[in-house]
Amino acid sequence: MATHTRRARVLRALRRLLLLAMLGGLAWLGGLFWFAASIPRTPPLPGSAEATRNTDAIVVLTGGSGRLSTGLELLADGRAHRLFVSGVYEGLEVQELLKRSRQFPGEMECCITLGYSADSTVGNAYETADWLRAQGFTSMRLVTANYHMMRSLLEFRMVIPEVEVVPHPVASPNVHLNDWWLWPGTANLLMTEYNKYIVTYARSLLASVIDSR
Incomplete structure (x- = not known):
C-alpha cells in the first residue's frame, strides 16, 4: 500500500511538471510570435x-x-553632426570605413568616431554611454538591425536613461519577417534574439526593483 501511494504521488508530481512545462512552452511560443510581429x-x-x-x-x-x-546617409543628411560606430574590430580606421561604404574619405572623416571596446550589445551601450557623456550629448539616433532594436533599446535605457534615444531600425534583405516560420535561418535568428530579449527584460525589471528601494 505504501509503495502504491508513493508511486501515485510521483505520477501526480510528474503530471504537474508536464503541465507546467506545456504551459511554459505555450507562453514562450506566444511571446515569440508577439516579438516577431513587433519588429518594425x-x-x-x-x-x-x-x-x-x-x-x-x-x-x-x-x-x-x-x-x-x-x-x-543620416550624417550626410544633417540628422546629427557626429557619428559614433560602436563595436568596430581592431584596426579598422575611419578612411577604410568610409571607403568600404563608398564614401569619399575627406567629406565626413572628421565627424566620425570609432569605438573598439564593445563585443556585445551590453558593451555597445556602455561604450556609447562613455562617449556621449564625454561629449556632453543628451540625444542620439540608434541605428541597428530591426530585429535587434527592442533589445538594444532596453540595454541603452538601462545604461543611459538620461539620454533620449530615437530608434532607426535597418531591415536586412536576408531576414524574412513575413512568414518567418517558413525560413529556418530567420526562425533560428528570431528565436535566439527573443531568448536574449527575455534575459535583458528580466535584468531591466530586476534593476528597476533595486533602484526603487
Whole structure:
C-alpha cells in the first residue's frame, strides 16, 4: 500500500511538471510570435517626425548589413553632426570605413568616431554611454538591425536613461519577417534574439526593483 501511494504521488508530481512545462512552452511560443510581429518592417517614413528628428549624435552598432551605410546617409543628411560606430574590430580606421561604404574619405572623416571596446550589445551601450557623456550629448539616433532594436533599446535605457534615444531600425534583405516560420535561418535568428530579449527584460525589471528601494 505504501509503495502504491508513493508511486501515485510521483505520477501526480510528474503530471504537474508536464503541465507546467506545456504551459511554459505555450507562453514562450506566444511571446515569440508577439516579438516577431513587433519588429518594425521599415525604417521611419520620410517626412515623419522620427525621420526628420535631429539628435546630438548618430550611433551605429556594427554586426549587420546596411547599418553603416544608413548611419553615413543620416550624417550626410544633417540628422546629427557626429557619428559614433560602436563595436568596430581592431584596426579598422575611419578612411577604410568610409571607403568600404563608398564614401569619399575627406567629406565626413572628421565627424566620425570609432569605438573598439564593445563585443556585445551590453558593451555597445556602455561604450556609447562613455562617449556621449564625454561629449556632453543628451540625444542620439540608434541605428541597428530591426530585429535587434527592442533589445538594444532596453540595454541603452538601462545604461543611459538620461539620454533620449530615437530608434532607426535597418531591415536586412536576408531576414524574412513575413512568414518567418517558413525560413529556418530567420526562425533560428528570431528565436535566439527573443531568448536574449527575455534575459535583458528580466535584468531591466530586476534593476528597476533595486533602484526603487
